[in-house]
Amino acid sequence: MIYLDNAATSFPKPSEVYGEMDEFFRERAANPGRAGYRLSTEAEKGIEMTRKALAGLFGASEPQRLVFTLNATDAINMAIKGLLNPGDHVITTTLEHNAVTRPLNSLERQGVITVTRVRPSPQGFLDPGDIKRAITHKTRLVALVHASNVLGTVQPIGDVGRLARERDLLFLVDAAQSAGLWPVNVEEQCIDLLAFTGHKSLFGPPGTGGLYVGGRVELRPWREGGTGVDSQNPVQPEDMPFRLEGGTPNFVGLAGLKAGVEFVSRTGTDKIRRHGQALTSQLLHALGDDTRFTLYGPPPEAEVGGGPATSPILSLNIRGMEPQVVGTILDESFGIAVRSGLHCAPGTHKEIGSFPQGTVRISPGFFNTGDDIAQVALALKEIASSTAVSSRQ
Template identity: 50%
Template sequence: MDNAATSFPKPEAVYRAVDYFNRNLGGSPGRGSHQSTLKAGAVLLECRELLARLFNIADAAQIAFTANITDAINIGLKGVLRPGDHIITSSMEHNAVARPLYGLSQEGVEWTRVPCRPDGSLDPAHIAPAVKANTRMICMLHASNLTGTILPIKDVGQIAHQYGLLFMVDSAQTAGVLPIDVEASHIDILTFTGHKSLLGPQGTGGIYVHPRVKLRLLREGGTGSASESLDQPTIMPDRLESGTPNTPGIAGLAAGLEFIFKTGMENIRRHEQELTDLLIRELRNIPGLKIYGPGDSRLMTAVISFNIAGIDCGEVSLLLDQNYG
């Protein structure tokens, strides 16, 4: 399976949590004071608190749920950047970052991509020279979905902090398998997906926003709070959570988080490294096969990209799926 794109199978508890919510609760959080609504709200609260524990976030209310991490990234980038601002990223960013930034660059936002090495790694010493007088933000993925290469977010966060810049992290490939500490890494905006290493259902994700960051709203509407006012609520997470959330999915995400805490993230990481090392070792015995990325499980996630000389990668994928999928 392509675990750079999603995780499967999920822990059994994730399936049970989604099914239990749909069969026994079914309420819409914040839309009333009856038991099913209150219990639905408790599901969101529990998941928020688990996420805050995972990422060392002081106030769980600063976490808003989104449809997915792409939604969260758009909220972060478009909520901060204005024409005339400058942003720095690595050259390895996913299209979830690159496409919004390309669109913003057409509207006057200046964008600098700091080149990575051929294996996808980044020298943090190359970040500071890219800072300009109008630099507003540094945005960076924690690990590549193509090569698995882990980027030095703690070092880059320190640079952002030193220059008084906002630091935004795309944790799609790492949340749940690598430690992320928003305080230690000076992360102002953290975006995450629920369905990859957090082991939750698809259609779940979210964004952490430091209290000092004021985002321009991309969406407004019903929140179940302050309904007598036409003004969008200013408090978090209501400010960023217009519309009915995917509460069954969030129930499943909470179960995925519980599984991670019970199993131990360090144990999950160790197991992935063992599998990665084994696969890389055996792949290197295949003539004409080229591995992209570090080729060292200490420097990467469990994502391995490769090509075989003379064979189209689509054909290789089809053969593997037909024979071993």
């Protein structure tokens, strides 16, 4: 089986992730911070090491402001619902994943907030000037996806962050697709809220993720409960990370995430990203001249900051075939796993003209090879030649 759905979740993981989780779960998985015995302290130490490793990766000088969540969706909900007040205005884009779109839509429909949705260029890039023009005196938050999960296009978060900071707005970045793949620095890029997931390019297991909450932000906790500290306090403690981390954390998953983050740091985000980009580029060149295919997103030569401006994601369609049919044939007849449909980002498909059927999304990962891509290109061409003909012979 050739797995090319790494934008959904990276698979396989580096072997040390499996090893660390297995060893941790068997040998050291006592409840952290709930007792003073040695195992418990070790478990807590494990979590703090993960926190520290991630804070280091994202350039956050205060690790305790990085809280663990179930995934990016959980982190984004925590940010949006813990921050916004009646009357606030939010600027976001039509490229967002439903993790951002739905919480904002729901607050908007309840009449709590107003929202402006900025549109990207036809290639899928955002102009920070458009965000600037959307600012009103009620604007509180700019919520922006770093890398599109449909097109792979990467947005200039540093420029938007500095703009938001100048205008005293808060800046939320959805780094679900970019954490581990692109440099993210909360201080240099003026990010107030950074939401990420553990199971994609950080190579951790599902059920891990986090939210970095910058010093300018105070969030209402939406999950309150046991923290293992300050138990006499009748309400959630003020101190971070406890303020936002009620309940027993997924410490086994976080042990795996630490091994994943260490793999990323050791290998280097640039190397990981360039490997994936080279594979996407190989596929683009293999299919680019073939008029039977519609390829979405920028051409391979599009650049930002001297390098390709896209993550290793390629969305395409075969003319005259539903993407779900193409995806099923790839799986059924060729043993190739890709994702078909809207990828939870309907707004993006409306922008690129692939709504409502969606696209076939091919997302290579660090463990894919050029041979995998050659095989998927061949399979796609064969499928494109196989248009169904009437049974009347």
